[in-house]
Amino acid sequence: MAHTEPPTPPHSLSDWKVLLPYWRSEDRWKALGLLGSIIGLSFLDVQVAVWFGKWDQTFFDTMFAYRVAACIALLPIYILMTSLSAGMRVIQQYMTQVLSMRWRLWNTRVYLRKYLSDDAYYHLEHGQNRADNPDQRIADDLAQMTVWTLRLGLEAIQAVTTFLSFAVVLWTIGGTLSFVWHGWHIVIPGYMFFGTTISILLVSFVLEKAGGPLVSANYRQQHYDADLRATLLDVRRNAEQIAFYGGEAAEHFRLSECLNRIAKNWRGVMTYTWRANTVVELYTGGVNIVLWALLVPKLLAHALTFGLYSRINSAFMNVRRSLQWFIENYTDLATLRSILQRLGEFERVVVSLPAGGIVRTPTDADGIEIKALALDRSDGSRIADIGSLHIPAGERWFISGPSGAGKSTMLRALAGLWTQGTGHISFNMRDAMFLPQRSYVPAGSLLQALSYPATPDRYARDACEEALLAANLAVLMPDLENEAAWGDVLSPGEQQRLAFARVFLARPSTLFLDEATSALDEKNEADLYARLLERLPHITLISVAHHAALKAFHGQEMILREKSVTVQRLL
Numbered sequence: 027m028a029h030t031e032p033p034t035p036p037h038s039l040s041d042w043k044v045l046l047p048y049w050r051s052e053d054r055w056k057a058l059g060l061l062g063s064i065i066g067l068s069f070l071d072v073q074v075a076v077w078f079g080k081w082d083q084t085f086f087d088t089m090f091a092y093r094v095a096a097c098i099a100l101l102p103i104y105i106l107m108t109s110l111s112a113g114m115r116v117i118q119q120y121m122t123q124v125l126s127m128r129w130r131l132w133n134t135r136v137y138l139r140k141y142l143s144d145d146a147y148y149h150l151e152h153g154q155n156r157a158d159n160p161d162q163r164i165a166d167d168l169a170q171m172t173v174w175t176l177r178l179g180l181e182a183i184q185a186v187t188t189f190l191s192f193a194v195v196l197w198t199i200g201g202t203l204s205f206v207w208h209g210w211h212i213v214i215p216g217y218m219f220f221g222t223t224i225s226i227l228l229v230s231f232v233l234e235k236a237g238g239p240l241v242s243a244n245y246r247q248q249h250y251d252a253d254l255r256a257t258l259l260d261v262r263r264n265a266e267q268i269a270f271y272g273g274e275a276a277e278h279f280r281l282s283e284c285l286n287r288i289a290k291n292w293r294g295v296m297t298y299t300w301r302a303n304t305v306v307e308l309y310t311g312g313v314n315i316v317l318w319a320l321l322v323p324k325l326l327a328h329a330l331t332f333g334l335y336s337r338i339n340s341a342f343m344n345v346r347r348s349l350q351w352f353i354e355n356y357t358d359l360a361t362l363r364s365i366l367q368r369l370g371e372f373e374r375v376v377v378s379l380p381a382g383g384i385v386r387t388p389t390d391a392d393g394i395e396i397k398a399l400a401l402d403r404s405d406g407s408r409i410a411d412i413g414s415l416h417i418p419a420g421e422r423w424f425i426s427g428p429s430g431a432g433k434s435t436m437l438r439a440l441a442g443l444w445t446q447g448t449g450h451i452s453f454n455m456r457d458a459m460f461l462p463q464r465s466y467v468p469a470g471s472l473l474q475a476l477s478y479p480a481t482p483d484r485y486a487r488d489a490c491e492e493a494l495l496a497a498n499l500a501v502l503m504p505d506l507e508n509e510a511a512w513g514d515v516l517s518p519g520e521q522q523r524l525a526f527a528r529v530f531l532a533r534p535s536t537l538f539l540d541e542a543t544s545a546l547d548e549k550n551e552a553d554l555y556a557r558l559l560e561r562l563p564h565i566t567l568i569s570v571a572h573h574a575a576l577k578a579f580h581g582q583e584m585i586l587r588e589k590s591v592t593v594q595r596l597l
């Protein structure tokens with residue numbers, strides 16, 4: 027969760043690129059087929075609207091000639107065209123939903139893969155290049171992106187088609203305007219088309235000036251909204267700790283800060299929205315005056331029948347509606363642009379994840395090889411100089427040293443989570459296991475939590491029960507199938523014992539423990555180590571711990587201090 031100011035979104039075309047990958051994916055043919063059908067239906071719909079215009083003219087001219095029988099004869103065509111138009115719209119909407127769902131699912135799968143690859147989810151939270159609230163980007167932004175892009179994209183295509191179709195009508199039936207001005211004989215062909223288009227383009231220009239900053243304001247709004255959600259989630263997750271501390275006032279302060287940022291930015295959103303809305307409303311109200319002004323030459327020339335008026339009116343309204351679409355959807359387009367900017371930023375951060383100087387090479391050889399290892403912070407300052415070490419297979423090392431010396435960071439570097447610094451690490455990574463101080467216990471069945479990170483069907487039931495017994499958790503055996511938020515139910519000590527049960531099941535050849543027994547009493551701690559060595563006597567073991575009693579289970583001690591590393595034999 028980030029409480030930093032969001033970066034000003036770059037106004038670049040590159041953000042539109044996040045829309046492209048799906049259309050190059052293995053699903054592209056189905057997607058293009060659906061899109062083609064939807065666009066085809068749009069074209070047909072516009073064509074039906076053009077027929078409607080013609081029908082209007084014939085119908086009203088017939089009506090005002092008082093030919094009742096001929097009017098009635100025209101009605102079946104009207105019913106046919108209306109049914110065709112309605113049917114096409116329903117099918118088009120259905121297909122759009124199917125396409126939207128396929129696109130969203132495909133995108134979300136790709137984003138999840140990127141998020142969970144190369145420890146990106148970890149680096150996004152702890153690394154140098156952070157992207158705030160990735161959960162919001164994956165869950166909400168992607169869904170909105172597909173729905174909004176399809177809606178706005180298809181409406182835009184329809185608007186352009188409508189504009190082109192009715193522009194031709196307006197040009198043809200509107201005729202030519204000719205007049206004399208200061209002795210000049212001026213002739214404007216298609217003057218109705220030009221009059222309508224120029225008036226709307228002018229409004230669009232004014233609108234961009236009035237509501238332009240809405241894109242950035244919307245971008246920031248999403249950032250602040252996500253911050254509020256993340257802070258609330260934080261309170262929910264840490265409810266017990268907060269309650270023990272009586273931290274309600276502090277939490278209230280944090281949440282109020284989030285809310286203040288939302289309120290402050292919201293004022294900007296409102297200002298730009300009311301400005302944009304004023305321009306749109308004034309234009310919507312005044313647009314009829316433009317039509318009347320354009321009809322004046324025809325009236326003066328006595329060249330206007332009711333049928334012709336009706337057709338000009340329908341063509342004018344369609345051209346107006348299609349151009350006005352860009353005006354009316356200005357705020358939605360701005361929101362879509364800000365969603366694309368957020369996704370573009372996420373893509374950029376995921377692609378440029380930390381390229382620190384620590385190199386890890388997997389090997390099949392036994393033992394751990396560390397060469398000239400130095401651990402740095404992201405600002406370049408040094409945490410620890412570890413130097414070169416060879417830990418032969420089957421050796422057990424106890425890592426100690428003052429708090430903050432870099433013990434956990436060294437384990438992170440061994441796990442590939444910390445790359446800032448220099449040096450080279452190699453060991454058999456396939457067969458290694460890391461146990462942090464706070465083990466992750468996913469919600470679900472206890473069997474799931476015990477088998478983690480393997481799936482629950484990985485181990486036989488007997489083996490699971492036996493592992494629980496060895497970890498002094500026999501009391502949990504009847505609960506193996508029970509579902510619960512085990513991370514909240516089990517005490518920290520029980521969670522650490524559960525983590526050892528996982529080790530008994532997985533039987534790694536190398537095990538890294540980072541204060542993995544810190545919550546246990548001495549007897550339980552000693553029992554667990556004894557059982558670990560009983561079961562896996564040849565394991566290569568690296569334990570970071572503060573409890574001196576644990577030295578008895580190790581052969582070497584590595585003492586990490588601010589400026590030096592000492593290795594000494596134990597036993």
Ligand SMILES: Nc1ncnc2c1ncn2[C@@H]1O[C@H](COP(=O)(O)OP(=O)(O)OP(=O)(O)O)[C@@H](O)[C@H]1O
Pocket residue numbers: 152403404409427428429430431432433434435436
């Ligand atoms: N994600 C991080 N970003 C910036 N600095 C960090 C990060 N993680 C650790 N550090 C810094 O690295 C240094 C070493 O921290 P580390 O957790 O490795 O110490 P430690 O020896 O394990 O301490 P302890 O015994 O208290 O667990 C500390 O100064 C810490 O502030």
